Amino acid sequence: MRIGRPPQVQSGSGNIRLVKGCPCYKEFGDEKVCLNNDDVRPINCISLDPSFFTQMDSRDRLSELKSNNESMCYLLIGLDDEDGRVYCVSQNERLMINNRDVRASDIDDALQFVSTKEMSTDGAVCSSCLYKYLITLSNVFSDMLTDSERSDVIRAYVRQSALKIAMGLESAPEEEELKDEQTFRNHIKKRIDELMKQRAELASLIDGLKQSGENEEVVKLCEYYRALTRLQAVFLYQVLTLGEANEEHIALGLLKFMVEVADRVVETSNMVRQKSHELREAGAVPESVQLILQKHDIARKRIEQRFLNLARVLSQV
Template identity: 40%
Template structure:
């Protein structure tokens, strides 16, 4: 790293060196450890910041801005200890949770416009929730039908899992729309834990759906009509699982620093 060090104190290459052995982060142009709030920045913190920022800010085509990394380090990194008051930290957590969740809601509902705070966005998400509830009712009716006919237990459970999956998605979206209701009275940490819980349940349900589908196909215990219905919803389930998996990682990162 010495060969790249600049002779000018004002020179900045906008490059960092992550020392994996020493565990710290260095400024390449100045050949010094990067320090914020009198604390050395760890390489692992930069890794976490990169993962978090690239997951939450998707409008930069892969380019991560230094301001975004700095904001993460000052609010969620180890250097934030003693820098933010509890109220300031909670305000930042609320901001992160809202931004991440609103983007997630837009992706789930297929909302393509850039504005997330207008009436058009809210109406779009509410219409999507209505469609989810209609689909959930269809799965519930099929579950009841299978139980009345003493159908295959695994198949009945699989159908009910799909009903629960659509329910969780609609609950999540409704919670997102409620984030702006009485913001002064909202519990940001409680909302964060609720969102994490929903994400984890979606992932667990998706795993169970995968296992039960495999079992039923191997036993040839699914009728052609139900197979068509499952194929129709399988791709959406995979996309939903993927999105909630990413959400769980991001919110889990926020939660870990909020509880510390």
């Protein structure tokens, strides 16, 4: 067995290999979140060793291990050599980053750089290793910049823009807000918390509208707003991660990752605007829903141009 190669579990249709750790797991202080499928979900974690599941002989058996708790994370992933995909063991979901499947071959490549010591530590440490090498080695991030000065300028612009978004500023933030790392991170985290609360409120609104048999297009508009809050939270989490990237090539990989998220924020904002216009013209949005969405629309208009600018700048990476 090669160093870093995870134990294999034979199945009737191919090999299921288990890896301790997950590239979608992230810690921010005491908070633990899952970033799978470009989402931000608070989770509770237990680290399980792959040897615990040595009797498993197929991916069907893997699905039987799914937790009934949607917030439970085993810090364990399964590599399917037949379809080349990677699966979350605790939730039986495909792993997706940047709207793309995480490939088993990407994890294999990453594991070649994980030392024996790193493989024997807890799942959180191994997860950090997987994520770091995944964004470095995956061909999604293969066209890396070599101009470190340009990278520094872009990183500084991203930090300033993120702080303006988080604090609702129209002008440039105070210099000390940018220089003091803890103050900066506190502002970003506060905004992420607000976005997650807004997302929960919108989810509750959507459930209520569906139960009452509301117009499907009105429900779709609310879903667009919910997607917008999710994407903003994902982007801001990436800003925090960018601040932790001490190596130039890792920072560049993260910046490339952030391009598509910024693009998707702009795209989703456009969808909100178009759908809102259609429904207003038809007089189809109940007044009670209009009142709820009004504050979200004000926030959308405030951040739309900023994300458009971010997408343009990040496209230079």
